[in-house]
Amino acid sequence: MFKIVMNILDTAGVQSTNSFKDSGIKGTLILALVENIQETDDNIRLILSNIKNLDKIKYHICSDVKLINIIVGIQSCSSKHPCPYCETNNLENVDTFTEDRTLGSIRHSASAYKSAGSNKKVAQHYTNCINQPLLTGDDHERILDICAPPELHLLQGIVKHVYDNMYKNWPHVSLWLDKINVKPTNYHHGSFVGNDCLRMLKNVDILQQMAESHDKHIIQKYVHILRCFYDVVKSCFGMTLDPQYDTYINQFKYAYKDMDITITPKVHILLMHVPDFITKHNRSLGWYSEQTLESVHHDFKRNCWEKQGYKRSIGHPDYSQNLTKAAIVYSSKNIS
Ligand SMILES: [Zn+2]
Known part of the structure; x- marks a missing residue:
């Protein structure tokens, strides 16, 4: 339903x-x-x-990114400007902030797109705004102030992305899932369910022990990044906010940048928009889950x-x- x-x-x-x-x-x-x-x-x-x-x-709208994009009127996360919160066309740049999307900026671009004939092939010239937002509100209102970053899908998407990259380098990592009773049958919409993600993050020690008897060098960075991500999750996902959350997000950013894996829209949202959202509301993401x-x-x-x-x-x-x-x-x- x-x-x-x-x-x-x-x-x-x-x-x-x-x-x-x-x-x-x-x-x-x-x-x-x-x-x-x-x-x-x-x-x-x-x-x-x-x-x-x-x-x-x-x-606040509390939904996954796919639905947020539809609600605000932009194309999917695979488009040139995939982020519902800003106009970036370069997810790899996590050091420079791009213009925030507002209801007004999307309304303006969507109108221009329509006037130009609504040709999806050139939607990227309109920051991929193809529809008027389904949200009332003044033009100056930022999307980040209306649509909360989706805690569960950020957790699932980031754990899955790190795991998949680890698997490409070291297929033995699937034995780690066996050991901690996370089963591939628990895959839900192509990602681990939330509880399995938490179980993986809580059991990184076991992964580290396994890596030491196999190929320590390759997996060490992944162990580090999962530890950093768990610190982020403990600090600002859930219902209690740790004042150090910003530090943990920064540490995750440096650990992530140290690896040769792509910045996905969800990683981008965590690094570039979650601190802004939490600062404004002084609450952890669980309140808007x-x-x-x-x-x-x-x-x-x-x-x-x-x-x-x-x-x-x-x-x-x-x-x-x-x-x-x-x-x-x-x-x-x-x-x-
Ligand atoms: Zn963004």
């Missing part, structure tokens, strides 16, 4: 007891719900455009849709009515 949910945050400061858990699925409202739908640009824009009055509340959606998905399906007898097959005369009812019952219970 494709869902859009709203998580209500107590800005007075409720702390989670588990630093890596999301802020809880209580307080979550289901705003939109569609079964059997592909996450295409057009479908997502159609659903989002029907959600009204967002401008009446203070909100997109993980809530994963919890809601299972909770709604099992405990409401199926268990409470609402479930009908698509096409059944009661389907639409029951789906709406289930969403209302679920949301009402969460905020009562």
